[in-house]
Amino acid sequence: MSRIKEFNLPDLGEGLTEGEILAWLVKAGDVIELNQPIVEVETAKAAVEIPAKWAGQVHAIFHPEGSTVEVGTPIIAIDTDPGAGPIEASTTGAPTSALPSPSAASLAAVEVAPTEGAVEPGLIGGPAPGGRTAVLVGYGPRTTAAKRRPRKGETPVPAQAAAPAPPVTPAAPVVPASPAPSNGHGPAGGPxxxxxxxxxxxxxxxxxxxxxxxxxxxxxxxxxxxxRATSGATAAAEPLAVSVTAAASFGADREQRIPVKGVRKLTAENMSRSAFTAPHVTEFLTVDVTRAMKALDRLRDRREWRDVRVSPLLLVAKAVLLAVRRHPMVNSTWAGDEIVVKDYVNLGIAAATERGLIVPNIKDAGRLSLRELADAMTGLVQTAKAGKTSPADMSGGTLTITNVGVFGVDTGTPILPPGESAILAFGAVREMPWVHKGKVRPRQVTTLGLSFDHRIIDGELGSKFLRDIGDFLADPEAALLAWT
Missing domain, CATH: 4.10.320.10 (E3-binding domain)
Known part of the structure; x- marks a missing residue:
């Protein structure tokens, strides 16, 4: 067995089929250890560091930073026994005096380590290099063969080249064929x-x-x-296309084209699917939260809370969790012929990051104390801002809060994350004139916006749930005594 082993881009979970290589953490010639992080990859949900499957020396890196790579595609080759002497050319197909460059030849020359299941690569074409096994903690190996889902409009490519088509007989009319799709191989037969x-x-x-x-x-x-390949084909039509091209290119040097990929692409797909699947209803409630702001100040003054990040969002999260206990149907999923009501709350907190909006969630948040909830929210936001949120942390959410108030916005009509039945928008807390005890006084006021799936939550249930959240924020200490 060859000591050179290829490491394929592993299955990162949640049905993700490709990832973009953000940064290589090693280079050719480096000696690495088992489970040492070797590459940072951005998927449609997060940036994750992938550990080495073997210890040894980096023999070759196949894809530069910025490349988009299909799951199951080889990304690096590792010499698992670098102390055994020079590598035989018959084994690697490369000179033994130097490490090979990341070329198509090195892709074909290095042996692929056997794994479970087969994966069809989409970036470089050709047969699948033996399959894949998930290596990230928490996912476990796949027990059945899995193949990449074909993209919309993509024609499946057979594993082997098709046999030459038989000649057309004179009796049959010859229909001009459209250009044949690429078979994944270049002019010389390479990928x-x-x-x-x-x-x-x-x-x-x-x-x-x-x-x-x-x-x-x-x-x-x-x-x-x-x-450039199309320029020759369009030369004959050039006089007709001149005016169209000139009009289309006007101002092109002042336009910026941003590829839709990663988090932004996934968010767009999810929001479009949710908006046109679940019938959304949004209700609003304006609340005097002066007592809640004073309660936060008293909490911050307590010695055991001085090293804890305390924000109004903490009280909103607590209010939502307590209101779910009183109205469990809000924490459910529409499953076609049944409604799945969950007795746990994976509370999602929408977070704006450099790669776009993500919604990590706190698992079983309803079982946490107020201090534990504060620590979990702080860790969740810090991890998201650093771009280190794992796909598992963004999966399985049951109910979400989006804090639009941090941007100075009063409220909004948020779209439900797929599979959830309610999402709460928390607006900015402002000092406003408010009638308090019969007199107009300056008070701290906020507006809440609750969007919900009307297939599950009717107007009465949605109104009661939103009213309970408002009552808690109007006087959290009294609500805690009354509800717990």
Whole structure:
């Protein structure tokens, strides 16, 4: 068995099929240990560090930073026995005097370690390199074969090249065929390196990627390569297209094109699906929270709370958790022919990050004390801001809070995260004139917005749930005594 082993991009959970390499934490020639972090990958949900599956020396790195790689695609090769002497050329297909460069030849030359299941790679084409086994803690190995879900409009590629088509007989009319899709291999039979957006562009323009020579990193095909390939085909139509092209290019040098991927892409897909699946209803409630703000000040003054981050959001979270106990149906999921009511609350807190909006959740938050809840919320936000939230922390949410007040917004009509039946928008706390004990006085006031799934929560239940949250925030100490 070869001592050179390839490490494939593992299954990162939640049905994710690809990831973008943000940063390599090692380089060719480095000696690494088992489970040492080797690469940081951004999925559609979070940035995660992936540990090494073997100890040894980095033999080759196959994809540069910024590459989008399909699950199951080899990303690095590791020499598991670097002390055994030079590597035989017959084993690696590379000179023994130097580490190989990350080329297509090294992809084909290094032995793939056997794993469970088979995965069909989508970035470089060709047969799956033996499959994959999930290596992140908490997911465990897959027990059945799994394949990448085909993208919309994508034509499945057979494992082997199809046999030549039989000649068309003169009796049958010959119908002009559309350009054949790329078979994943270049002119020399090697793999085609192209990112998914480039592949889509080529498909839309009818360009066969296998006929192109890439000008990008590692010989990858770029958008410019695709556009150049179409210039010859459109030369005849140039006079007609001049005016259209000129109009389309007006101001193009002052436009910025941002690829929709990662967290932003997943958020867009989830919000679109939720908005057009669950019938949303939103109700609003304006609350005098002066007593709640004073209660927070007293909490901050307590010695055991001086090192704890205490914010109004903490009381809102506690209010939601207590209100769920009084109205369990709010914490449920529509499952078609049944409603699944959950006796645990995985409380989601929407967090704005550099990669977009994410909603990590605190598992079983209803069982936490106020101090434990404060610590959990602090850790959740800090991890999200650092970009280290794991996919597991963003899965399984049952009810969500979005704090739009931190942006100076009074409230909103939030869209439900898929699978949840309610989401609360917490607006800015402002000093406003308010009638208090028969007189107009300056008071601390906020507005709450509750969106809910009307298939599960009717107007009465939604109103009672929102009213209970408001009552808690109006006088949290009295509510704690009355409800607990």
């Amino acid at each position: 085609v390196l192209a990112k998914p957006p480039v592949r889509k562009l080529a498909k839309d323009l009818g360009v066969d990627l296998s006929t192109l020579t890439g000008s990008g990193p590692l010989g990858s095909i770029t958008r410019e390569d695709v556009h």
